[in-house]
Structures are given as C-alpha cells and as structure tokens.
Amino acid sequence: MKRTTVRLTTAAALTALTACTSSHSSGKPEQDRPAASAPAALPALRTAERSTERAETARVSSTTVLGTQLSLTADGVLSWRDGLSGALTIDYTGGSAAETMRGLGVTSMEARYLSDAYYARVGDTFAAKTGGKHWLRYAYDDLKTLGGGADLADQMRSTTPDQSVRLLLDSDDVRELGRQTVDGQATTHYAGTVDVEDVTDTELQQRLQDAGVTAETLDIWINEKNLLVKKVEMTSTANGRMTQTAHYSDYGVKVAVQKPPAADTEDFKTLLSQSGTNPT
Template identity: 50%
Template sequence: MRDRIVRRVILPVAVAAALSAVAGCSLSGGTGSHKGPAAPSGSAAGRADPQAAAALRGVEQATVRAGSARIESATAMGGMLSLRTDGALGWSGDPVGTLRITYTGGQLAATMRALSSTSLEARLLPDAYYAKVGDTFARRLQGRHWIRYGYGDLAALPGGSGAYLTDQLRDTAPLQPVRLLRACGDVRRVGEETVRGRRTTHYAGTITPAALGGADAAGLRERLEQAGVTRESVDIWVDDRGLLVKKVERGELISGRMSATAYYRDYGVKVSAGRPPAADTADFRELLSTRGS
C-alpha cells in the first residue's frame, strides 16, 4: 500500500511543485494552518497603474522571444514540502529542460529521504517528463532509476488534477506571473532596484480569482481555482531588456500558505535533455496499474 501511495502521489506532486515554482505557475497542496490574507506587495493594493500594465505587455513579448533561460528557485508549500530547484528550461516550441530538485523540508521531503531520494533530476522532453529516483526507491522498481510521466497519461488522472498538472508541466516559460499581474487590475510600478548586480524595475500586484479581467481571465481564473488559490501577491523584477530577473509569489491556498521565489539568467541559452535509457526506465502507466504492497 505504501509503495502505491508513493508511486501515485508523491513523485508527481514533488516534481510538479518544482516545475511550477520555476515556471511561475501557482502551486496546489500544502498543509499549513495560516488562513489570513497575504500581505500586499509594494504600494497600497487596488491602485492599478496603466503604464505598468502596458510595460508588462512588452515583458511578455520579450520572454516569448527569448525562448529559454537558466533558473533557480526556492519553494515552500505549508508543512507539506519545501525544495530548491536549479537548471535550464526552454519554451520555444515543445517544453525541454533539465532540473536538479533538492528537497529541504516538509512531510514529503521526509518520505523522500526515507527512499534515499533527497534530490532528484527531472528532464522535460516533448512527449513526457522523466524523474530519476535514488537506489532505495529503484529497488522497488526492479532496479530502474527513471520514471517516465507521459503528459497524456497524467491528463487522464481523475478529478481534474491530472489535466492541471499537465498544464503546469507544458507551460515552462516564466509568463504566468506576468499574465496574472496584467489581469489583476492592481499592477503597479514599485520602483527601480538592483537584483544580483542587475538594474531592474519592480512591479507588484495582489490577485484574487474573482477580480481577474481581460482576454486571459477565464483561463487564469480556472488555473488558480484548480490550485486552490484564494489570494496571491506577485512581485517581479524586470531588466532593461524586458526580461524577468526575479519573481516572488506568496499566496493563500484553501489548505494553507505557499511561497515561491525564482531567479532567471542567461536567456537564450541552448537547452537540451537526453532521453534516459529504456532499460533503466519505468513508465508511470505501469506503476499505476501495479498491485500489491
């Protein structure tokens, strides 16, 4: 029974959490008990800045053109999981990239440590993403160290969670926070700041699903609601090329509080991800159908 829980739940959630954090997508899960509203970022909430909203259209366009970047992030999901992630992702066409995920705390991290998987390599390919597990877990997979998660197989999981997870994995560009700020009606320019030696402009806003507007509002609202987000603050720092240098999201989920901070550099870097050996790979479909203890 424990193996089935790990196979069905823990690895998909843990890997998706890391990918969500770097891509700028809102996270689901968490077991924290804090229910108060997220603190607004920057200036007072509710004062939309038309010039800031216009500037973010350029940020979105520049990000799409860049096509790839090196990314590092730190994510906390209440008491369930905290982790660090670093690697490179490409979003020009099909998703591609390689990430190193290190579990730093929370209930899922304790479970992963028990399976000798305190860190994990994740590779995104056009047809699936692959997660590399430790030797202890591999012994439960007939010695195989990689698990393949086909996007279609994840999308077919019941309850809508699979479709949401697949959407997260396919959307690797750091566009979600930009689109949320554009749609929230609360975006404002906070000021100019230096981030890791780079001169940036800081934009911020506070998001609630019901307040979203614009052409993308329906899709963004659905994504937040599927993630259980009731309120979220988003801050981004943009360089003089219109590219994100830093992103911070802090939100209230139905189940608790989440936070995610990501840094971006080396836009346009060449990104590749090799397909793991078939003999050392187990398929998620196979694991879902496995019975026994």
C-alpha cells in the first residue's frame, strides 16, 4: 500500500476520535452576546463539573466538520471512570478524506477506546489491502507521530464531558446566557472563549498546542441535575476550521468494551513498516 493511502486513511480514521465532543454554535457573534458577570457563572460550572465527573459514563451523539477535509457523525457510549473507554459507530458524511475512505470501501466504522489504544474496524475492501485484518490499532503514545488529524485525535483522551466543563472554567469571559430547552430538558446556557495558554490542564494544553490551536469558543448547556446536555466547540486547527457538536444523555449507562481479536488486528506502525514508510 502506498504511503499516501495509508496516511490519508489513518488521518481520516483518527480524526473521528474528536467526534464525541462535537457542530455548530449559536452562530451569534461573540460581541453581540449579552454581557454577564463571570464570577456569577463559576459556582454553577464547578458544580456541573463535579456532577458530570461523578456520573462516569454517558451516551453520545455528535457531528464534526473539519474544513473541507472531513465531516462525520458518531453515536455510542463513553466512560471516563478510569481513563477513556467506550465504543462509537462513525459515519463519514463528506469531505476529501471521506471520499478517500469510500474508495477503500469504508463509509462507516466502529471505533473502540481502551486503556492501551484506539481500535478502528474497517470493511472487507480495506482489510484485503492489510492482510485480511479488519481492526487497526493505534497506540496512544504513537498518535503524535502521525501529525495532522492524529494530533486532534490525541486530544480525545482529555475531552470527556467533565473535561469540557472544566475547560470552560479556564475562560476569561465565561458567562451565563440564560435558560433554554435542549433535547426536551430545561437547561442553562454558558459560553466563553478559551485561550490555550490559559488552560490549566497541562497535558490538554500541550495537545491543543500540538494541533495548532491557540483559542476556541465553547458553548455548553447544563440541565437541572447539573449534567452536561450539549456542547458546541469551534476552533481553528492546523487542518482548518473545526466545528463540533455533541449531545449527552443516559448518564450512568453501562459501558463494557472488549479488545478486538488479536488475530484480526493490525498495528498501524506495522502497517506503515510493511508499506515501506517511517511513522516518525
């Protein structure tokens, strides 16, 4: 398999990792939004952060658009009890990378997040090009060697619902925008702009910087149980403008993810080595 095919497929698959936090914001310019006192919003957000963290699991439905490169939807369950784990079904809906994936017979993909790595299941057409194996394994420590979409993907380990609320707490202009009904629930809408240099989580800050992110706007909706119902994120990355929207529900849902069969799994570094490329 040629280097370009391997890397395009890898980038497309890995960009999907960001989908769980995912699309577009209220569309109202920041300067047009009503001003509010940041200190007044902070206690409620801290309560939401703790409540969402304690919930430990949730069902996620999301959309992601990354410039002209890729658009996708993702549905599944996530757990942040002991690191990130979960399973998502990802559908590629548009963009140049999606066209590449379709050419390889991949329009939908199952993604599994486990403690050691991210696993992506590809179809028979692509599997035929990789020795017949249907699962690709990406060790988290190897993601940065891919660059581009992989840098964005690596952020996924730090973008669970509680982390989203925590990130907004780092905003200098966080504010409450009022009550709104979202997904049939009464919620309070909060928004702010986060400068990456102000992010207090040093690991997340480094991942954002590696992806070429300097700032991002966040909108979140918190329900009466102090749980995140919806999150919208917009930012500019090294791969273009990224817009993500995620809806969270069924907090506390059971999440049990199994590692794919070893005999049907190929490691991406091995795949690149077999294609005569250097992953670094």
